[in-house]
Amino acid sequence: MNVLITGAAGFLGQRLARALLKRGHLQSSAGIAEPIDELCLFDVNPPAAVEVDAVLDAGANASGPPQRQSTQIRVRTITGDIRDDALLRSVIDARTTAVFHLSAIVSGTAEADFDLGWSINLDGSRALLEACRHSGVHARVVFTSSVAVYGGKLPALVTDHTPLNPQSSYGAQKAMGELLLTDYNRKGFVDGRILRLPTISVRPGRPNGAASSFASGIIREPLAGEPAQCPVDAQTPLWLLSPARAIEALVHGYELPTEAIGIARAINLPGLSLTPAEMAQALTRVAGTEVAARIEWRPDERVERIVASWPAAWDTSRALTLGFKPDADFDSVIQAYQSEM
Numbered sequence: 001m002n003v004l005i006t007g008a009a010g011f012l013g014q015r016l017a018r019a020l021l022k023r024g025h026l027q028s029s030a031g032i033a034e035p036i037d038e039l040c041l042f043d044v045n046p047p048a049a050v051e052v053d054a055v056l057d058a059g060a061n062a063s064g065p066p067q068r069q070s071t072q073i074r075v076r077t078i079t080g081d082i083r084d085d086a087l088l089r090s091v092i093d094a095r096t097t098a099v100f101h102l103s104a105i106v107s108g109t110a111e112a113d114f115d116l117g118w119s120i121n122l123d124g125s126r127a128l129l130e131a132c133r134h135s136g137v138h139a140r141v142v143f144t145s146s147v148a149v150y151g152g153k154l155p156a157l158v159t160d161h162t163p164l165n166p167q168s169s170y171g172a173q174k175a176m177g178e179l180l181l182t183d184y185n186r187k188g189f190v191d192g193r194i195l196r197l198p199t200i201s202v203r204p205g206r207p208n209g210a211a212s213s214f215a216s217g218i219i220r221e222p223l224a225g226e227p228a229q230c231p232v233d234a235q236t237p238l239w240l241l242s243p244a245r246a247i248e249a250l251v252h253g254y255e256l257p258t259e260a261i262g263i264a265r266a267i268n269l270p271g272l273s274l275t276p277a278e279m280a281q282a283l284t285r286v287a288g289t290e291v292a293a294r295i296e297w298r299p300d301e302r303v304e305r306i307v308a309s310w311p312a313a314w315d316t317s318r319a320l321t322l323g324f325k326p327d328a329d330f331d332s333v334i335q336a337y338q339s340e341m
């Protein structure tokens with residue numbers, strides 16, 4: 001089978017690529033391990049941004065054949081725009097039976113640039129699904145959605161069936177992406193799976209344009225000896241998942257039998273509910289008071305407005321029944337991040 005990852009140069013895309021290379025197979029609905037023949041890494045950023053151990057083909061372009069081969073999996077890197085219909089249709093063919101659609105403009109950037117957000121997050125998703133439809137293979141498509149699809153007046157516990165009411169352009173774009181995929185699924189063009197990811201923390205590297213970027217920054221920067229600003233109230237509830245659990249969830253979401261998901265294709269992933277104050281306490285326990293004291297509490301109304309619109313409390317029993325797993329606690333998430341540093 002050929003596997004396509006869009007947004008493959010991104011934070012989760014790179015990790016997913018590494019995980020699939022290591023794994024070497026994905027399980028079919030019937031529970032049969034299907035070997036991965038080709039892993040296609042698609043991103044608007046140059047492939048050099050993707051680091052997938054020694055087996056990465058760093059030189060291929062859209063038209064060229066895979067240039068290097070691991071013992072089992074060909075890795076093909078493509079620098080291209082998710083809105084490029086012709087390119088997508090040349091990449092997705094009858095062998096592309098697995099698609100992980102991760103490319104996106106993140107929340108803060110989508111809010112700041114209205115046109116860009118709608119164009120990449122909605123038109124790009126549509127172009128991808130059209131290419132899948134035209135391939136005629138009923139590819140299994142995993143779409144990374146977000147808790148930002150919820151907002152407004154919310155029930156005490158948000159479930160998979162709580163009405164979507166996004167309060168940001170990013171949330172609206174993800175909600176429309178969900179509807180698109182659900183309809184392509186209903187029509188039998190793809191086998192769609194939508195995973196609503198909590199905020200992923202701790203994310204390595206530099207801050208990004210996501211409104212939730214601080215949820216990694218207030219751990220990452222202090223551990224690196226630098227100050228970090230928390231732009232929301234210390235008691236703001238956040239819904240968090242570690243990078244490792246997120247990648248496990250993407251693979252598990254892919255491998256679920258289609259009938260286990262049923263008509264409601266979107267699943268809220270289980271996470272940890274924590275406030276920034278509780279995150280700071282965890283950091284104190286793991287790394288000491290001096291490190292946690294590097295967090296500066298500086299509310300920013302623009303970020304607070306977006307983050308406060310996200311749900312506070314969740315009922316993820318459906319995801320748990322389907323076999324998705326949350327992190328045990330945030331201390332262990334910080335420790336896992338430290339072990340990667």
Ligand SMILES: NC(=O)c1ccc[n+]([C@@H]2O[C@H](COP(=O)([O-])OP(=O)(O)OC[C@H]3O[C@@H](n4cnc5c(N)ncnc54)[C@H](O)[C@@H]3O)[C@@H](O)[C@H]2O)c1
Nearest residue numbers: 007009010011012044081082102103104144146197199200
């Ligand atoms: N990380 C989180 O906390 C989180 C939470 C909820 C949902 N998500 C979703 O998960 C997915 C992956 O998130 P991430 O943290 O890895 O984000 P990321 O920003 O690190 O990666 C996104 C990738 O998409 C690529 N991209 C942007 N525009 C493109 C275009 N026009 N054509 C092709 N590629 C393009 C970027 O170059 C980038 O490599 C995204 O869809 C995001 O919305 C992430």
